Structures are given as structure tokens and as C-alpha cells.
Amino acid sequence: MPPIRKVAIVAVPGVAPFELGLAWEGFGINRVDDGIPFYDCVVVAATRTVHSSGGFDITVEHLLDDAEDADLVIVAPAEGPVEDYVGPEFEAIFELLRRSVDRGAEVMSLCSGAFVLGAAGLLDGRRCTTHWRHAAELHRRHPSADIDPNVLFVCDGPVLTSAGTASGLDLCLHLIRRDHGEEIARRVARRMVMPPHRDGGQAQFIDAPIRTRPADTLAPLLDELADELDVEHTVEALAARSAMSPRTFARRFRQETGTTPHLWLTHQRVLLARRMLESGTDGIDTVAARCGFQTAAMLRHHFTRIVGTTPTAYRRTFQQQPA
Structure with a gap:
């Protein structure tokens, strides 16, 4: 894959604020003063106002159209039953994700955001992961997906999935490492005050430290x-x-x-x-x-x-x- 330059983070209805902030921590913070390449990062949603699982509303400047040219589209999950992933707003998000893959971009889920990728039809026949507590339910809903609940993240072509909350940062660091090398990833990890490597074997080039x-x-x-x-x-x-x-x-x-x-x-x-x-x-x-x-x-x-x-x-x- 070519280096990521633009990242769009999708705030779904009922979005979990922490995971939304985690995705922004990975790609939205300007760290050029530390010699770290800049990512053009935007938060997008189907509507200008999104009600979060924290009980407060989030107002976004960018709608889904602003993700049409993103190299990476990240789904920040909602907290709530998967049965709630219905309606025109979710349908528009599903269409965005499918178009993104069709045009050669990557799509990425955090934790239970894998259910959104699954509902968009992007997990069929692919390796993927999610939080271990949701793995059985994800398999029930998408039996043709190859779900591995024992890893931190999985990269299968353009579809990237991460497990529990913190593993989303592991996946962000992996993508930064892939694009810019080990030293840049270490600098980002140092800014986050987290180890640059954790357990988890993945596909080729992914660490198992x-x-x-x-x-x-x-x-x-x-x-x-x-x-x-x-x-x-x-x-x-x-x-x-x-x-x-x-x-x-x-x-x-x-x-x-x-x-x-x-x-x-x-x-x-x-x-x-x-x-x-x-x-x-x-x-x-x-x-x-x-x-x-x-x-x-x-x-x-x-x-x-x-x-x-x-x-x-x-x-x-x-x-x-x-x-």
C-alpha cells in the first residue's frame, strides 16, 4: 500500500468517545516538531451532530463526503447492541466503506467497530479480529469471516481490524511503522507514553514482540x-x-x-x-x-x-x- 496521507475517522451514531479520541491520538495530532510526518486527519459523520455513548453530543465540521479521498477510513465503534446499527445514517456509512475499499483505500475498525465492517460486507472471507468478548457474536453474524480472537490486530488486504481499545493504538503504530519506519513509530509511541511493541503476531512484517x-x-x-x-x-x-x-x-x-x-x-x-x-x-x-x-x-x-x-x-x- 502507498503511504497514508489523509485519514478520515467516522463517528457513527452512538460513538464511543474514548475510541474516537484514540483514533485521533494515532493520526490527528500534529507532531512535526518531533520530526514526525503530518497526517491530514478529519472526523466525519453522516450528520453534523452525533450523539455519543457518553451522553453528550459531538458536532463535526466534516460530513462523509470529506472521506471520499481518504487513504485510510477508521470506524470508531458505537457502544450498544449491534441491532442498533440500522437506519439511513449507517447505510450511508456502509456505502462509504465499500466505496473506499473499491477505490483502493484501507478501512480500519477499532474494537467492536468490526461489526460495522461486517455489516458493510467487508469481512466475508477475510481474517479479522475484535475484542475477545465479541468474537463469538461476530462469528455468529459473519460465519464466513476468519476471526482470530487471540491477536491484537489483523491486516488482511485493505481491511484492518483491531481487538480491544488499546490495541487500536498498536495498529496505528504498525501503520506508522509501515509508512515511515521503526524510529518514527518509536517517537510517536514515546509521545504517547506507551511501549512501541506489545504481544501479537500478525501477517507479514507485523511484530510479535x-x-x-x-x-x-x-x-x-x-x-x-x-x-x-x-x-x-x-x-x-x-x-x-x-x-x-x-x-x-x-x-x-x-x-x-x-x-x-x-x-x-x-x-x-x-x-x-x-x-x-x-x-x-x-x-x-x-x-x-x-x-x-x-x-x-x-x-x-x-x-x-x-x-x-x-x-x-x-x-x-x-x-x-x-x-
Whole structure:
């Protein structure tokens, strides 16, 4: 897909204000002072005034016509029974979504907004997701859709779906990363005060990084290890640095990070490899050594398993080009 330049966020009748704001957080805030590309972002609706699920009305400047040239159309969900997704306003939204896909744009749902895409007929035969609590109902209504309730988001061609509320930001960051690279996505995540990666394997080029949790006790050690990825580490050595027994250290590490030391290091090394492949020209052997993988074959093995593509293919797609 070409880079996203214009984003239209659709406020459906009964829209959930938080999800509407989440979509705006992803693409509507001007961050050019931080070196982050600008998105032309508008909120559109079928009528000038939309009653939200929060009990207050939202007045919009733009109607659905202003989304006809958007590269990405985002559906912010409504809170309420899916049976309420009827009437001329929803019909107009369904038509907009279908036209958007037909002309080559992408459409994206947040949480239960997948039901709106389903009602527009855009989930049939596609992989998709929604909040795990709604997955069974989405399957009942759209049995031909391939619903995966275990992931944060799914990108199937022009149809993008995210799971619970926070995963909408994961999908926004994925699209920003796809368009502008890892470093820009990291800057956006830093502005949002959220981790740039969370659990969730998706289609090609989508991260499946480590689980992110606060690490109160081990935070200093983790910061040190991030600068020592080219060094071989053992649980015994790390435990000694933390003044713990290996068993206590392993238990504390899982409690604070949600994973094992080996998996944590592997994912951090892959993330470093991604940055080197995007911004540098070092050979694969050099990247492997710098990231702590013993051989290029070992790098390829872990990189392909986590990222979903080979280091060479990833570089070809995401390497930053000189202006």
C-alpha cells in the first residue's frame, strides 16, 4: 500500500468517545516538531451532530463526503447492541466503506467497530479480529469471516481490524511503522507514553514482540542488557548481577517482564536487528554479530519467526532511503 496521507475517522451514531479520541491520538495530532510526518486527519459523520455513548453530543465540521479521498477510513465503534446499527445514517456509512475499499483505500475498525465492517460486507472471507468478548457474536453474524480472537490486530488486504481499545493504538503504530519506519513509530509511541511493541503476531512484517510490563526491581538490569546485546548472557550470571539465586532471579524476571530471560534477550536482539537493517548498510553477518546472534543463520531463524519475513526482505522493504 502507498503511504497514508489523509485519514478520515467516522463517528457513527452512538460513538464511543474514548475510541474516537484514540483514533485521533494515532493520526490527528500534529507532531512535526518531533520530526514526525503530518497526517491530514478529519472526523466525519453522516450528520453534523452525533450523539455519543457518553451522553453528550459531538458536532463535526466534516460530513462523509470529506472521506471520499481518504487513504485510510477508521470506524470508531458505537457502544450498544449491534441491532442498533440500522437506519439511513449507517447505510450511508456502509456505502462509504465499500466505496473506499473499491477505490483502493484501507478501512480500519477499532474494537467492536468490526461489526460495522461486517455489516458493510467487508469481512466475508477475510481474517479479522475484535475484542475477545465479541468474537463469538461476530462469528455468529459473519460465519464466513476468519476471526482470530487471540491477536491484537489483523491486516488482511485493505481491511484492518483491531481487538480491544488499546490495541487500536498498536495498529496505528504498525501503520506508522509501515509508512515511515521503526524510529518514527518509536517517537510517536514515546509521545504517547506507551511501549512501541506489545504481544501479537500478525501477517507479514507485523511484530510479535515481548510482553511489556513495569519492571520495578529489574529495570536497571534491563537497561544495562539493552546495551549488551552482543554479549552472551546466562541466567546464573544475570542472577549474580542482581544478587539473587538463579531460581529466584528466573521467577522474578517472569513476574516483572512476563517472559523468560532467553526470550526477552532474543526479542530485544531482533528489535536491534530491525533498527540496523532499516538505518544501516552493514552485511547480515555484521548485523548478526552486533545483535548477539552467533551466525547469520541464527539471525534469520529468529528474525523470520518473530517478524514474519527474512532480514533481507525486511531491509528491502523498510530501509530508509536518502532524501
